[in-house]
Amino acid sequence: MAELTDRKLYLGPKLRVLRRELGLNQTRMAEELGVSPSYLNHLERNQRPLTAQMLLRLANTYDIDIRDFTASPAEAGPGELSEILSDALVRDIGIARDEILEVAENYPGVSEAIARFYRALGDLRRLPGEAADRSGPAPLVAPIDWLREIIARAGNHFAELDAGAEAIAAQMSDDPALLQAELRARLKERHNMSVQVMRADVIAGSLRHYDMHRRRLMLSERLPASGRLFAIAYHLCAQELAEAIGAQVARAAPPDEDSRRLATIALTNYAAAALIMPYDRFRQAAEQNRHDIALLRDRFGVSTEQVAHRLTSLNRTGARGIPFFMAKIDRAGILSKRFDGEAWPFARYGGLCPRWDASDARLPDRVETQLIETPDGRRFVTLAMALPQGTAAGADGGRSRSVIALGCEAKHAERIVHADAIDTEKDDAIAVGPTCHVCERRDCPDRALPPVTRALDLHSYERTIAPYPFRRV
Incomplete structure (x- = not known):
């Protein structure tokens, strides 16, 4: 708390947002905080700084995390x-x-x-x-964009679903092989649902299918053990956490039926991951083993992609993990999935920076680590892992190559075993930008488009190293 007293904190907008989220008017909040309405009004308008005493009152009255509340605005x-x-x-x-x-x-x-x-x-x-x-x-608003916004606003963390999934997991084994058998037994005993592995040609085009008439969950033989475990957990959570999932979807207020269904599936997936990788046990394992991706994957019986997803969701107040961002990138470098985290260094719209080499990862069991730096001087460590091919039921029985990439600010590197070979202070970093059409790096040789914010500066007598030279102002 001492560091907060050394600088004046003008957090009026944050205070105003907090009050509105709590459904309070200024008079009511002022009364609960023991100050006058006029003083609270001055705070919200940034005409007075928040004192350390006032921050403590806010924390004690409304159970907020002071570190989050006083953090600098996200870039x-x-x-x-x-x-x-x-x-x-x-x-x-x-x-x-x-x-x-x-x-x-x-x-x-x-x-x-x-x-x-x-x-x-x-x-x-x-x-x-x-x-x-x-x-x-x-x-x-497209359903995918709407869902991405809802997840980003929640910090990819849904406390009720984590709590419900942890309660189920507490009754289960920590061993993934035993866990799968126990989940099957629970589905049968409590919900009269059986699980059966089917030949791929019987349920062609599907990885899992639920037969509602026979109450039978059919899993493709193409699914690896991690996929089977996740599918069974998904259907158990759909049964036992239906009320919590439904309430979360209702609070999100989906604009149409497609958005509602998409949100229900996404949150059920979240609950299934929380059941297989219970919050506290997974976070402690990640910290103790310095976020060793392969170790976490094997210990919890999950896939690389499932580990990466879970690492982005460790945002519980008082027990937060590293604020990772995550991207799933196909062989053409196109982003098919994204979780922004607190410090996504690329553009929200358009493509990725071509200088980020994440999509070049080739080996499923190897983590490719890269140190990148944005135009404003911020440094990030990124981890890229190729996903195994041939694990999904496509027309040819396989799947195209794709990559999962995790990243975080370089200050967290010492907590990540895969970053041991990098000196985040001294090593040269790859200069990246948000995406070509809004990037103003003049010396980038990999530029695919000129920035829309600058006029081109083309001359017939000169060919610069960087394509699309543009004026500074």
Whole structure:
């Protein structure tokens, strides 16, 4: 707490957001905190700094984590807003960066509204022909984008589901092989559901299928042990945590039926992972073994992708893990899945930086580690792992190559065994940008597009090393 008294904290917007989330007016909150409404109003308008005493009152009254509340605003806010306002539709206005920072830091609700409108605009741009043919109103936000926003807002952590899954796991074995047998027995005894492994040609095109009439869960023989364990856990959670999952989906207020179904599936997947990898046991194993991916995978009987997913969800107050971000990248370098974490260094819209080598990982049992640096000087450690091929039931019985990449700020490197060969302070880092169309690195030889924020500076008498030379101002 001493460090907080050494600097003035102006956290008015955060205080205002907290009050609104609690459903309180200024008079009621002032009464609960033992201050006058006018003083609280001054705090919310950043006309007075928050004192250490006031922070303690907030923490004790509303059970908040002081470290989270006083943390500097995530770069994603100003970064995302800057990216949106560089769109060709509005970039001629020339909005100054200090104006963007002021809006992002002091008016997060405005930033969120602009981001939602931009996502809706992106959907409409992708559907130019369909918009005129629809008989009814078109959804303004694609279900996948809506779900990603809901998960990001929750920090990919759903406390109720973790608690419910932990309660079930406490009655089960820690051994993955025994756990699978116990989950099967529980499905049969409590829910009259049987589990049967089927030949791939019998349930062609599916990895699992639930026969509602016979109450039989059919699993493809192509599923590895980790996939079978997860499928059984998924269906058990769908039965026993249905109320908690339904309540979480209802609070998210899905805009349409597709979004509701997608959210239900995603949260049931989350619960299944929490059952197989119970929060406290998994977090302690990760910390004690310095986030050894292979060890965690083998200890809990899960896949590399499942371990990576779980590591991004360790956001419980008072027992947080490393704030990892995660990406799933196909062989063309296209992002098919993303969990932003606290410090996603790339753009929210568009592709990845071509200088990030994560998609080059080839061997499933090898972790490729890279040190990268963004234009603002922040450094990140990233871990890339190729997923095994041939484990999904495609038309040819296999799956195309894809990569799972985890990353975090370099300050966490000493807690990660895979980063031991990297000196995060002295080693050269790969210079990356958000994505080509909003990146202003002038000397990048791998640039695929010019930045939309700058005018080109082309001359017939000169060929620069970096493609698409552009003016500084």
